[in-house]
Every structure is written in C-alpha cells, then in structure tokens.
Amino acid sequence: MTPATRHCPLPSPFAMRRGGHLEGATVAYETWGALAPARDNAVLVLTGMSPSAHAAAHPDDPTPGWWDDIIGPGKAIDTRRWFVVCVNSLGSCMGSTGPASVNPATGQPWRLDFPALSLEDVALAAHEVVRSLGIERLHCLVGPSMGGMSALAYALNLPAAARHLLLVSTAPHSLPFSIAIRSLQRELIRSDPAWNGGHYDAEAFPVTGMLLARKLGMTTYRSAREWRQRFGRSKVPEDARDGAPFGPEFAVESYLAYQAERFVTRFDPNCYLYLSRAMDWFDVADYGGSVARGLARIRARGALVIGVETDLLFPLEQQEEIAEGLRDGGVPTQFAALPSIQGHDAFLVDTPRFGKTIGDFMAAI
C-alpha cells in the first residue's frame, strides 16, 4: 500500500461464491486521470496474481507501477483520456482483505479459515469499487494473466458492465500443464515445515517454500528462447558462488535466486495459496456447460485479445479460443498473436509490441 491507495468497503456480509462470507471486508484500489462528467470514460484493470493496485506512477506515489509502460499520460492506456481504476484482488495481501487479514469474529488472522476464494469473488469485489465511484458502465475492462480470467468472470456475472474488453495473455480456464505447475508451487509452500498449516509469522516464515515456488514460477513466466539469448551458458564467477554443495554455478541460477529473493518477503504465503487455487478452479465452461457457450454469453461492443507465441503458462491457443468464442457470440473481436520472446511476462516487458497493440485498440474505442 502507498499514499495513493484508497479503500472500498464491501457490502457486509460479502457472500463468497463457494460458501462462507466476509464481514467488514475492503478492497484496495488506485485511480489515475479524471472521471468524465458523463462517467463514460472508466477503464478497470484487474491484475495478475501478485501485483498490487499500484499499476502506474501516481501523483501521490510517483514510484513506477507494475504496468507503468502501458498506463499513464500519453501511453497506450492514456490517463489524459481515461479514468483508470486498478483494484488489488480480494484475497491478496496488498491492502485488500485476504487470508492474512484479521478475521473480525476472532481478532486473529484468517489464515486457512478464510473462505474458499474464487475469481468470481475477485471480480464482484472489484465491481464494488466501480459502483462506489458512480460508474454505471465501464468503457473498457482490462485484464492480463489472472486478471483476464477475473475480467471474464466479471463479464459473465455482470453482462452489461463493460462496453469493451481487453484480455491479455489469459485463458478461459487452466489446462493441466498450468494446473500441474501451480499445484507444485502450492505444494512447495505447504511442504516447508515453517508453513505449519498456515500458522507462520515473521520470525518463522516459510521462506524456503516461497523461494522455491517463485523460482518455479519464473521458469514458466519467461521463455527458453529468451533465456538462451540472455544467459546462454554463462557462469557465476567462482568467487561469487556461495560454496554450498550443488549451489548455483550458472548465471540463470543466480538470476532465479535474485528474482525469488525480491519476491519472497513481498507476498503472503496463504494468500498465494488461495489465489493460485482460484486460478485453477476458474472455468468459463461453468457458464453454460462449455467454454464456447460461456463465451457466447458475453456482450460487448468490441474486444481485443492478445497472446504471445512463447507463453507456456497461458498458451496462445487459449487466447485464440477466447477470441473465437467472443466472435461466435457476436462480439467484434480482434486477436493479436505477438512474436515476443519473453513468454507469459511479455505484457510486462515487451513494451514496444504491447504498447502499440493496446494503444491502437484504446485509441479506436
């Protein structure tokens, strides 16, 4: 949370889709730009699994946001034209209520007593922010990665809520390879004795499990091709090695260690488990019996679906499936298959390609 973070109380109780409810829950959000008097220029951005609501630099918090290359004045999502809202997911730990929050009924952190979380809950909680801002209809609903799944949940549950959809490197549901990776990440956290059934604290924190889960994540967020160009078989200098038996020798190992260290203290392990499982559970086919029938229920004036050829975790065929399904349901849909080499994370780093593709779409709607 930053000085730019605002909080939106959810209706209390807030009923969760898979049972249980939350009392006094809130979600954190940030906004950029100004809402037009007609309230018709709102863009809602739903996030991937781990980011906060700080998607871009803000007058009250000038540090770069996670999508700083895309959102801002004169950028692809131009905050001089759009009133942009980004919501930290319900169940996360960046200001929104989640398993790391205090359960008001007990005065203790929820931990694993937090009710089962679905991306429908994430979507409907984000919608409360939209409603609280007096926005009746979004001009565009945007979601990369998990955020795209949450955006689909949003559009399926609130059919008239958005005029346009921008779905980036996402999927109508998780396929077994991605489920396997996420299941293993969850198991890495659960297998750390310090996780202790969810009862850890800052002194006894499942550091190892989180480091390992993040390293595994990194192997699927980028691409083999990018790493080949970037690291090849470069080695860590002998004098910079930690000396542990079988410790890192190759540059790619040290890169993974660095990325994991950066992440581990920033994210709550129980929140990670809840959000990760929500991604595996989400299924457009829950709406009508098949992905095609689910997508055909979505109404919008237009959509852009973007995917990347090297994405292992959300493979390109899944974005194609979304685009075809929206089209078959009558939504005029553009499909952009980008040749980025950065894999799933390309939307965060391949600014030339994503900026152009998103900017052209946003300029035309």
Place this chain on the structure above:
Amino acid sequence: MTPATRHCPLPSPFAMRRGGHLEGATVAYETWGALAPARDNAVLVLTGMSPSAHAAAHPDDPTPGWWDDIIGPGKAIDTRRWFVVCVNSLGSCMGSTGPASVNPATGQPWRLDFPALSLEDVALAAHEVVRSLGIERLHCLVGPSMGGMSALAYALNLPAAARHLLLVSTAPHSLPFSIAIRSLQRELIRSDPAWNGGHYDAEAFPVTGMLLARKLGMTTYRSAREWRQRFGRSKVPEDARDGAPFGPEFAVESYLAYQAERFVTRFDPNCYLYLSRAMDWFDVADYGGSVARGLARIRARGALVIGVETDLLFPLEQQEEIAEGLRDGGVPTQFAALPSIQGHDAFLVDTPRFGKTIGDFMAAI
C-alpha cells in the same frame, strides 16, 4: 539389479575427469543377443539419468526393460542381429559405483565425498565394459536423453570407437531453461531437511524433496498438449481426495503424485544430484571452443539424430544443431523431427514413430 546384471570392474584407480579417483569401482550392465565371431555387431546403449541397465527383457530377467518396445528379437534394435550392451551409468545407484556406494577407503558410503562426476566419466566407464567384452569397435553407439550426451562424450573422447551413432532427444549441452529446471530439482532435494547435507538413511530419507523433484521433472518430460488430451480438467472423485488443505483435486495432480511415489524409493538422492549436475556441466563446446567445432571432430560412417517437436527439456533445435554439426564434420547424418505429442519422454512411449525411425536406420547399417 536383477539376475541378468553383470559387473565390470573399472581400472583401479579410475581417474575422474574433474579430479579425484575411484578405487575398486564397477559398472553394472546387461547384454542381449550374441556377439558375432568377427565382433562387429555390437550396439552400446547409454541411458537417461535414472534407468538401470535393464533396457529390455532378458532370459535371466523377463520383466520388461525401460526400452522394451525398441530392443528385442524382431524389434527396432533387433537382438537376433545385434549384440546389445546397456550400461548403468557410473554415479548411478542401480549396480554401478556411485555416491551411494561404500568408499573402500573409509568403509562408509561416499555420499558427497564422491568425486565430482562428469558425463565423460560415465562414457569412459561404459567403454571399459565394451573393452572387457573384447569389442574393438562398436557398430552403433546409441543414447537417448542424458545417454545421448554421454554418447557424444564417448565419441569425442574415443574418436574411432563407433561406426554409427544414434542420438535421441538429446543435446550438445544444456541450455538455461533446462539448467534452471534441474537446478530447481536439486534445490528441492537439498531443501528437504531430511537430506541433511547428504547424510540420510532409509529411516530419515528426503522423501518430500525427491517427490517434489520428480513431480517437477514430470512437468518437463511430457507435453502440455498430451496432458490436455489425457486429463483435460478431470477431477479426482471427492471421496478419493486426501483432505489436506490445498491437496490434489485435478486428475493431473493425482497422476503426478502417482508417478512421483513410484520413483521416490527407487533412486538415491545423492546420485540424483551428481547425475543431474553432470548433465548441466557437459558441453560439446569444451572440445574445440564451440559446439560446431566439437561436433566436427566426431568421426563415423553415419548417424541418425531424432528429436520431438514437443520436447521442452531437449528442444528440437538442439537435435538439429547436432545433426548439422555432424554433417558439417563429414558424417552422413539423417535428422528425424517427430511430431510425437509426449514431449521428451516420447522415445519411451511413442513406439510406432520411434520404432519405425530407429528400425529403418538399424536395418540399413
């Protein structure tokens, strides 16, 4: 080890390439078929990381071997014609000397005092078997996966040792994606408190680390496409779930658990670490400064290089690189890119395609 296993003593001391030496070491092997009086029909098979020397059913051990679909009477590697030898890698735990063996100098298991292992050591130890059988020149040297890297090490160190090469789903060196996966597998084992710096026993065995490492392996041995067809989003029946928080729900999770359980007690964790690192270390570029120059040193009458489009761990471009390098060095080389959907493991399971491709090559040499 089985009744069909034989043992070949290595010269003592056996000097290891990266330093250190072994006293009284042996490697385990099996043979099928009969060596021709001219001793010119020998085929040596080097194995992937975890298999034993039991590549095929044997009169003394009729249980199926790990390459039973390919090796046998009338099969692609026809044991009525060829005298087939398969060697358990030095450093492994299936009868050959390795970190789990007793160090004769101390009477205790070697554990991490075992000298650093390279695939050159694996290759030169296998060559001692060939020599002991009175074979001056192999008719064909065969290696799938790590076995292909060991075969390259063999051919580079013993240039006249084989008339033909058959390299399957292998690489001239490991690229950073594969290094990252293996490094993480090793870290999963090392992070298990029961690993205890290599000092575990049957009562305190790093079961969790081995299970996790195998599960991670499985995500890279198969392909997303195969799993999509095979499991889709099928669920484990509610009453068959273990009830642990965040425990398996999807069929793919239960498949991974089953595969890992089968493996965990069959393989020694320290041996796993040594062999895994040997794969990351091996580099054809060590011979002449580049992969191309290394491959150009290899002499043979002919070669077949096989790869699979869906292989994540040993991607097709690496088999293509081997084929081109051998050709540029003057070895007539066929390159077969197979459309199998089973990923790296296809050589073990896609018998129709591999049987035909290997059989045609073996029939013509």
